[in-house]
Amino acid sequence: MTDFDNSYARLPERFFTRIAPELSPAPEMVLWNPDLAKLLGTSDWDAVICAGNVIPEGAEPLAQVYAGHQFGGWSPQLGDGRAVLLGEVATDQGRFDIHLKGAGRTPYSRNGDGRAWIGPVLREYIVSEFMHAADVPTTRALAALRTGARVQRERAYPGGMLVRIAASHIRVGTFQYFTSRGDEEAVRLLTEHVRARHYPQAANTLELYQEIVRAQARLIARWMGLGFVHGVMNTDNMAVSGETIDFGPCAFIDGYSPKALYSSIDQYGRYAYEQQPSMAHWNLAQLGSCFVPQLEAELGGEQPAVDALTEVLNSFPPLYQEEWRRVFGAKLGIADPGEDDVPLIQDLLGLMAQDGADFTNTFRGLLDGSARDWFLDRDAFDAWVPRWQARRAENWQEMIAKVNPAVIPRNHRIEEAIQASLAGDDSKAERLVRVLSRPFTLSEDDEDLTHPPREDQVVHQTFCGT
Structure with a gap:
């Protein structure tokens, strides 16, 4: 019922x-x-x-x-x-x-x-x-x-x-709609609704904003850890709940490039993979401006409100960097990643970008040594390995297996499923759903889903369907 x-x-x-x-x-x-x-x-x-x-x-x-x-x-x-x-x-x-x-x-x-x-x-x-x-x-x-x-x-x-x-469909753009109309009562009601529904631990407007900023830092770091490109990070596509929403022209990176972009409508790369943290920060700035009038009432002046909101907004980059270190540290089997581990992570990503190494298979391949196979400059990868070995935890294999999926929704596999469905065959879509519901374990029968696309299978653009 x-x-x-x-x-x-x-x-x-x-x-x-x-x-x-x-x-x-x-x-x-x-x-x-x-x-x-x-x-x-x-x-x-x-x-x-x-x-x-x-x-x-x-x-x-x-x-x-x-x-x-x-x-x-x-x-x-x-x-x-x-x-x-x-x-x-x-x-x-x-x-x-x-x-x-x-x-x-x-x-x-x-x-x-x-x-x-x-x-x-x-x-x-x-x-x-x-x-x-x-x-x-x-x-x-x-x-x-x-x-x-x-x-x-x-x-x-x-x-x-x-x-x-x-959890809800309330967006940054929901706040913007009422703010742009000068409807302070609606913004106040929406703020109370969001706090009660998503962040009951927030005692006031400023704490609510802090919680939303933290949630977005965690979310974007997890996107980056999967090589996920959302594709259309408009403020109306950012949920204040901290959930990924509006999967339109989204895609997952095959051969790694920080500039990866798939959306057919993003002509200038505004929402490319490497841009996603800064775009989330930009969107959060727009949300912060919506809270100025009510925080002004709470703090007794416009400047104190602006200063407090700015301080929270400026906390996003370090919060994101902390989450990014945690996500990528775990991907390398590092239990307590700190600032000193950032060059280790970035150097691997740099080698991957240089050679177009498969994002998912490289990280997963650290388990069995197959990561090396994805590089053209294997000497450079070999020189990186001892630095990694010196930092990984005792249970590094368990850590890597838990956070690096064996299989992702490859763009060409989704396209195959769509084309099959148009022909009346839904079995490919059903198979993807079944396998991807357990992405960290894989049977031999499904190993073909781990393969990157051949040159003739590469999906260069994705579409939202409107």
Whole structure:
């Protein structure tokens, strides 16, 4: 039995528009997550309910409004243009949104059709469930469906819908929307809502901001440790919960390059791999500006508020660097990584970048010595190894095996699964989900999924599907 308790729907009406999903002509389940369904109490849901054709008892469908900086340019009103928040489910592991992505037009669709096609739906399902299995804070997928409709992009595709689960869908851009309108009451209500829902340990606005900054430092460091490129880090795509959200033109690095970029719409590399920490910092600066008026009231003046928020914002780089050392130190089997270990880590990454060494297989290959095979300049790698051996912990093999996945959602494998699904074969997508749900262990039958793409399989660009 699904236990809905829709706290966001109890906020003032200017936070959203109540709207039901558009009907899907012939919904069909493609992927289903039984473990997540059990947690949410949705085990009895079928494709008709997941598509939003039947609204379950207790749900209050709505589309959230927000704004955002998109590739640095200000958009004063965005919002759920192709998604509907069905409602919130209270569980013994917390509160979760159930969100239907691809649910049709809303007042925020901006001339779009509000629909999704099956390709991006499968990509988000596969990648988000891998991220969860790899212990990265993330939205998750309950179901992927075909809707029975045709969606026109560069050509007609089978329509798709993702049932997405999140701790919430509140974004930096949600705060920006109300701040840009001078609606201080709404910002205050939103602040109280976020603090109660995500950071009850925060005693005030400044502490809430500190918690959000810490959460983003942890999140981005984990992205970097997996070679993950989000691709579209606009402020409307940064969740204040600290979860990875909006898997659009995302991808994982094969041959390592710090400038790795896959998004078809990021022409200038704003959101390339190496840029992600600084972009998170930039986004957090925009969030901090939203807190000035209420912190001014709490601290008794504008300048004290600005100074306090600036101090918290400036804590992001050292917090991120600490998290980055911890993540990459663990990837090398170093138990207590400190500043002195940074050159060791950076030198390995430099060699990897120089030779285009496979990111995932190099780190995993430290276990069995196969890492060396990914380098062209093996003498340079051999010279690095003794320095590493001098720093690794006694249980270094156990550490490496726990944090370096044996398999990731390779871009070409996702593309293969999408193309197979377009031809009516969902087995490749099902296999990826099965294998990637346990990414640190691998059977011999699935070793082919560890192989980098051949030259003719390389995926140079990914797309969000709007």
